[in-house]
Amino acid sequence: MTNTIPASSPRPRPNWPLLLLVLVGVALRLWLIAASPLDPRFSTADDGDYYRRALHFAVTGQYVDDSWLIRPPLHVFFFAFWLKLALLLGNPTLGVRLIQLAQVAIGALTIVLGYASARRLFASRAAGLWFAAFLALWYSFAEQPSVLFSELLYLALFLLHFWLLLRFDANGRRRDLALSGVALGAAALTRSPALYSLAFVVLWLLLRHARATHPEPQAGRTSATAGSWLALLGTIALFVACTLAVVLPWTARNYVVYHKLIPVDTLGQINLWLDLDSVDMRDKHINELRKLPQAERAGYALAKARAILAADPLRPFRPMWDTFRHIWKAQFVEDYFVKRSFFTRPLRATAALGLPGDLLWLAYTLAGLVGLARPPREGWHNRLFILAWLGYSFFTVLIFHVEPRYLLPIWTLLGLYGAWALSGIRRPSRKLAQPPGKKRGAWRSQLWILAQALLVAAFLALLLSYRNYPAIVAAGAAREWHMAAGDRAYAAGNYPAAEQAFRAALAAQPEFIDARASLALALAAQGRYAEGRALLKPNESRRSDVVLGALARDAGDLKAAREPLASAEGRAGEDIQLWALEWLRPPVTGTLALGGGFDLGYIDGFTEAESGPLGSFRWLAGNGRVVLPLSAPLRPGSSLLLRLASGRPGSVPLEVWAGGQLIGQVQVASGEWRTYRLPLPGNLAGQSRVELGLRAPAFVPAHEFAGSDDARMLSLMISQVRVQ
Secondary structure, eight states, X not given: OOOOOOOOOOOOOOOHHHHHHHHHHHHXXXXXXXXXXXOGGGOOSHHHHHHHHHHHHHHHSOOOOOSSSOOOOHHHHHHHHHHHHHHHTTOGGGHHXXXXXXXXXXXXXXXXXXXXXXXXXXXXXXHHHHHHHHHHHOHHHHHGGGSOOSHHHHHHHHHHHHHHHHHHHHHOOHHHHHHHHHHHHHHHTTSTHHHHTHHHHHHHHHHHHHHHHSOOOOTTOXXXXXXXXXXXXXXXXXXXXXXXXXXXXXXXXXHHHHXXXXXXXXXXXHHHHHHHSOGGGHHHHHHHHHTSOHHHHHHHHHHHHHHHHHHOTTTTTTTHHHHHHHHSSOHHXXXXXXXXXXXXXXXXTTHHHHHHHHHHHHHHHHHHHHHHTSOOTTOHHHHHHHHHHHHHHHHHHHHSOOOGGGGHHHHHHHHHHHHHHHHTSSSOOOOOOOOSOHHHHXXXXXXXXXXXXXXXXXXXXXXXXXXXXXXXXXXXXXXXXHHHHHHHHHHTTOHHHHHHHHHHHHHHOTTOHHHHHHHHHHHHHTTOHHHHHHTOOTTSOHHHHHHHHHHHHHTTOHHHHHHHHHHHHHHSSBOHHHHHHHHOOOOOOSEEESSSSOOTTTEEEEOOOEEETTEEEEEEEEEEEEEEEOSSOOOTTOEEEEEEEESSSSOXXXXXXXXXXXEEEEEEOBSSOEEEEEEOOGGGTTOSEEEEEEEOOOBOHHHHSTTOOOXXXXXXXXXXXXEO
């Protein structure tokens, strides 16, 4: 008797194209993180709110809601996990970077999920690769890991939910359906509209069941199981139960805390009121809400919205056409060449990806519209599911307001069908089985072609009528050419040439705030402070406010300088100390008071300004720099005087560097302010600019002092630096 050795199944071959797309996608995301100055620690927008609440949760273990509404919590928990890890590592400033790296990993997972979803939906490896390419390469997707918003996590969870739903469609395993429900529940705790899409999944299950019970020939695809209507009800109940199992604990938490039934958040009611009323009333209404208890705000806002609708039932519909047109635009061109400011985003540094990205978006959107108007090879239950999601997404955007990140679900779904259409470019699509009668089949085919043509024509009409793109790009390119020349001249100290270049940039785009701010700096560097200040208005952009305050300070108008400089760091959205040190040209001084509101442009690496009984000061955050432009060259035998105090028990060692060399170390005593003197090296004599480096071991108050929730990294308190 001979033993037969069973043949081993062949190993799956590596999917090299997908691996390459994932690696390229990761590289692009890391590059955008490195290029971006955005930092949620200094932001008053949504990312700043998420960061502060996540940090509070990481430090104290207590979750707090936003100060004026209740938001979904899952992304805050996600951020808090990485912030907690940074705290445990003893380096809180590492937290944002850990979050960004984790988001890069989620971005890579999203690319893989996109490939798997498209391949399974259309039974096409090529469609999967085309969709993975869109997710990997398009600027708006690649940018997401560099910012702390909810959309990245939400899209990953949605694609996971959809992929599991497609797996269930193919194999009928309830485990996949249950996990799909869990993923949808998690997505709902990231963005609440996902919860109400339960209805779409129920519709999908009903259509799938009807298709299996009464099958029609559709490209050779059949359902794995039919099942009875009773089994269908059980399937629906399973999915709903798994979704609600994730959401209901949060709903219960809201009921316990606020004694109100709040399924996920109060964004819908509050935003409805804010968006129904005029834009200039928004801040006033938010302040109204802040005066109310959190539990009463949603009901108050809903009552106000109902009153507006009762007086004017057509109010939500009047701006819809303008809002709808605003959706169909080349987003990077809009941000880069049309908007009045970059608002701190690294658009210039990343234009090499952003501008081609708009062409990528155009190709996938056109192809997506064609794909949606093709015969449903993927099955009507899947087609109607996608159309329901698209309609829902459009409706929420039209009712509320358009932000580019709110449109990402729309572009994701259009990109999915665009991938299918693009995958069939090089080979003719397989013909579908025709019903009896050739004329009837030809008539149907012509209807599909007509629908495709109408959708493409409508899209192109919307896109091309919204902006004069050739003129915008031409003017924008001229502006950028002159801005780059101006920046080079300014950095080289050639301020007249910088002035000339910035004026040329303004001639190309007169309303560009960043060019006016740069021109104001070039004028101020030539001593023409009044001319520079006249170019700027308050609250135009965060950097222009810093420039306005700095020029007032440099001109001696300390009263006008105090407010914009004092508020700059908390709302800049970036490390404004680092930016100010590079771009401001403050007055010469041998004595610098820290924390008084006038030290921007001289310092980097310090916390926000504080004051105490003995005056103002700043904490050194581990490593810092102080740059003093002197009124006269440094003389031999000069000294450095530092007024310092330690905020922790025992002395703290401080290393002091000047001109790139260590000049000494001092032991800073705890509890009282003292002035420490260090001699400056003789080889620095004759220099008119002294750059000091300060290094001291850092600590986290929340780790060292019971009851503290201060998670900052602190070293020493510094109130004055003086060269004598």
